[in-house]
Amino acid sequence: MSLILFIEQALNGLQLGVMLFLMAAGLTLIFGVMGLINLAHGSLYMVGAFAAAAVAAATGSFLLALAASMAAAAIAGVIVETTVIRRLYDRDHLDQVLATFALILIFSEGTRWVFGSLPLYLDRPAWLGGTVALPFGINYSVYRLALIGAGFAIAGGLFWMIAKTRIGIRIRAGENDREMIGALGVNISQLYTLVFALGAALAGLAGALIGAIQSVQVGMGEPVLILAFVVIVIGGIGSIKGALVGAILVGLTDTLGRAMLPQFFGLFMEASAATSVGSSLASMAIYLLMAAVLLFRPKGLFGAA
Amino acid sequence: MKNMKLKSMMLAASIAALSTGVFSTSAWAEGIKVGMITTTSGGGAGLGIDVRDGFQLAVKLSGRTDIEVIVEDDQQKPDVAVQLADKMIQSEKVDILTGIIWSNLAMAVVPGVVAQDKIYLSPNAGPSALAGKGCNKNYFNVAWQNDNLHEAAGAYATKAGFKKSFILAPNYPAGTDALTGYKRFYKGELAGELYTKLGQTDYAAEIAQIRASGADSVFFFLPGGMGISFLKQYADSGVGLPVVGPAFSFDQGILQAVGAAALGVKNTSQWSKDLDNEANKTFVKAFQEAYGRLPSLYASQGYDTANLMISAMAKADVKDAEAFRAALKAADFKSTRGKFSFGPNNHPIQDIYVREVVKEGEVFTNKLVGVALENHGDAYSAECKM
Numbered sequence: 057m058s059l060i061l062f063i064e065q066a067l068n069g070l071q072l073g074v075m076l077f078l079m080a081a082g083l084t085l086i087f088g089v090m091g092l093i094n095l096a097h098g099s100l101y102m103v104g105a106f107a108a109a110a111v112a113a114a115t116g117s118f119l120l121a122l123a124a125s126m127a128a129a130a131i132a133g134v135i136v137e138t139t140v141i142r143r144l145y146d147r148d149h150l151d152q153v154l155a156t157f158a159l160i161l162i163f164s165e166g167t168r169w170v171f172g173s174l175p176l177y178l179d180r181p182a183w184l185g186g187t188v189a190l191p192f193g194i195n196y197s198v199y200r201l202a203l204i205g206a207g208f209a210i211a212g213g214l215f216w217m218i219a220k221t222r223i224g225i226r227i228r229a230g231e232n233d234r235e236m237i238g239a240l241g242v243n244i245s246q247l248y249t250l251v252f253a254l255g256a257a258l259a260g261l262a263g264a265l266i267g268a269i270q271s272v273q274v275g276m277g278e279p280v281l282i283l284a285f286v287v288i289v290i291g292g293i294g295s296i297k298g299a300l301v302g303a304i305l306v307g308l309t310d311t312l313g314r315a316m317l318p319q320f321f322g323l324f325m326e327a328s329a330a331t332s333v334g335s336s337l338a339s340m341a342i343y344l345l346m347a348a349v350l351l352f353r354p355k356g357l358f359g360a361a
Numbered sequence: 362m363k364n365m366k367l368k369s370m371m372l373a374a375s376i377a378a379l380s381t382g383v384f385s386t387s388a389w390a391e392g393i394k395v396g397m398i399t400t401t402s403g404g405g406a407g408l409g410i411d412v413r414d415g416f417q418l419a420v421k422l423s424g425r426t427d428i429e430v431i432v433e434d435d436q437q438k439p440d441v442a443v444q445l446a447d448k449m450i451q452s453e454k455v456d457i458l459t460g461i462i463w464s465n466l467a468m469a470v471v472p473g474v475v476a477q478d479k480i481y482l483s484p485n486a487g488p489s490a491l492a493g494k495g496c497n498k499n500y501f502n503v504a505w506q507n508d509n510l511h512e513a514a515g516a517y518a519t520k521a522g523f524k525k526s527f528i529l530a531p532n533y534p535a536g537t538d539a540l541t542g543y544k545r546f547y548k549g550e551l552a553g554e555l556y557t558k559l560g561q562t563d564y565a566a567e568i569a570q571i572r573a574s575g576a577d578s579v580f581f582f583l584p585g586g587m588g589i590s591f592l593k594q595y596a597d598s599g600v601g602l603p604v605v606g607p608a609f610s611f612d613q614g615i616l617q618a619v620g621a622a623a624l625g626v627k628n629t630s631q632w633s634k635d636l637d638n639e640a641n642k643t644f645v646k647a648f649q650e651a652y653g654r655l656p657s658l659y660a661s662q663g664y665d666t667a668n669l670m671i672s673a674m675a676k677a678d679v680k681d682a683e684a685f686r687a688a689l690k691a692a693d694f695k696s697t698r699g700k701f702s703f704g705p706n707n708h709p710i711q712d713i714y715v716r717e718v719v720k721e722g723e724v725f726t727n728k729l730v731g732v733a734l735e736n737h738g739d740a741y742s743a744e745c746k747m
Binding site for chain 1: 401402403406407410532554555556557558560562563565566567569570572573585586587589590593594597598599614615617618619620621622
């Protein structure tokens with residue numbers, strides 16, 4: 057594999073990684089602060105993508121569509137949190153998983169009821185179309201480059217918010233000792249709703265950004281949800297920093313694995329056998345990574361010991 | 362946590378399976394009772410809904426009141442489909458089964474159904490295992506053998522003078538069948554061959570490889586959302602090589618979601634909405650009037666399946682299995698595809714066309730540009746001993 061191709065693939069991996077971070081950040085915050093396993097997080101991603109597609113179709117503005125995706129996902133998140141999730145905090149994880157799995161089904165069929173079962177159209181804006189020439193003669197998609205930039209900007213904003221703002225302090229306090237911050241007079245149920253809405257908005261935004269270059273359809277959230285779970289397990293459950301590192305590791309491993317493993321096996325195997333062995337191993341690569349990380353760091357890379 | 366998650370998933374799945382409702386169980390004296398198992402929920406619902414609508418349209422247009430169609434949702438799950446088939450045969454006492462979209466579901470259901478001497482008419486899936494050694498006198502495929510459209514794509518690529526194709530498909534049985542089918546009729550060399558993960562949505566890594574491979578054309582089989590994702594990202598990457606594919610990724614339902622990214626792509630199909638024959642004109646017009654949308658190839662397959670069944674009903678009673686099978690085999694109906702007959706393994710012999718994606722007004726659709734393969738059967742019929 058040439059160096060140029062390798063750099064291009066690394067960029068692709070990075071792009072996948074930062075988008076996974078948007079999903080994983082919400083998931084890990086919600087788990088860290090409320091101790092809740094939210095399987096319906098993928099549904100919020102889908103809600104964001106559908107809201108963006110609907111608004112883009114009506115107004116033609118991509119930025120409005122992005123705003124709509126965050127708003128719709130956050131509103132859906134608040135509704136779900138106050139009506140269903142709030143009752144689950146004290147229950148064990150099996151109850152949470154069952155209830156949020158039911159939410160997946162409700163969201164999926166509800167979305168089909170509103171939008172029909174055919175995939176929707178959502179495209180990147182024209183001003184982010186085409187390719188840009190990078191050093192070393194790489195032609196790279198402008199939109200993917202913008203996704204990388206947006207992902208890191210949002211990650212930076214999130215770190216700043218958690219480290220420097222009052223809400224961030226409360227979130228960190230909530231992670232450390234839930235009962236104590238309640239005793240100190242912080243309105244805990246308001247905080248929970250806020251964290252849930254924040255996580256939902258990030259997922260919705262990811263859905264809209266990714267939906268522009270993928271298929272906006274019912275059930276689009278579940279494959280991403282599985283990857284996001286892998287990310288937070290690798291990064292350490294509850295850690296935002298872990299989510300970022302884990303997301304980029306997973307993105308790079310997945311992309312480079314898909315690109316390089318079939319070629320690697322091609323060095324000493326017959327072509328078609330190498331393709332099938334390489335492809336099969338590539339689809340396992342992130343799970344092997346997860347297993348390897350858990351072997352040495354059972355709590356994940358940045359998990360609280 | 363992982364284990365808990367698995368357990369609760371299974372619990373949820375079995376609750377969902379138990380609660381799928383049954384409609385009527387009224388006794389049926391005359392006529393015919395059809396059990397349709399198809400996908401009407403989840404990501405693949407668009408295909409099942411089109412097959413169902415096409416089938417019901419043909420029943421309605423025939424004016425016959427002695428056909429009862431029971432539709433049940435298989436949720437794209439093999440185990441659910443098997444349960445539905447058992448229920449339809451045992452408690453609903455259906456005469457004919459049909460409707461399955463996916464090859465893995467067909468492989469789970471069809472062998473059991475035909476072994477109980479029930480007739481199964483396939484409106485979509487045509488796995489090679491059921492066309493060759495596993496063929497059965499009770500199994501009729503009204504769509505195609507899975508390899509057919511890919512073979513036609515290979516034949517078209519050869520005719521178009523492509524010398525170096527880059528080919529890719531998901532890593533599952535229909536994906537390997539697709540690439541095998543393409544290679545069977547493609548005479549040039551391959552710039553690369555890739556299997557992607559089933560359900561993959563990001564194709565950046567594959568597109569970078571296509572760019573680096575020095576290919577002169579791309580063939581892909583990525584059904585459903587995978588194809589939408591690939592096409593949008595491919596158009597965005599600026600690689601710009603000509604693309605060939607089977608009709609599945611350029612179907613009426615999908616094209617609107619892909620948008621301009623699909624314009625100009627050549628795809629192979631046994632049906633097109635502008636095929637010039639009476640049956641097709643009637644079908645396209647009636648479908649638009651009844652459902653307010655353009656029909657897809659899946660809808661045409663559902664429509665043809667119902668018309669085949671209705672043609673057999675005119676000749677024989679379904680209770681006389683021997684005569685009814687002979688009437689089906691004669692394929693004495695007006696197909697939306699024009700010429701249609703069955704080969705020795707009860708799979709179609711038909712023309713496969715080349716279509717191009719165009720924009721008509723505000724709608725993306727296909728227009729015919731040529732014929733890829735004429736009177737095309739399949740590669741497995743020799744292995745079939747009926």
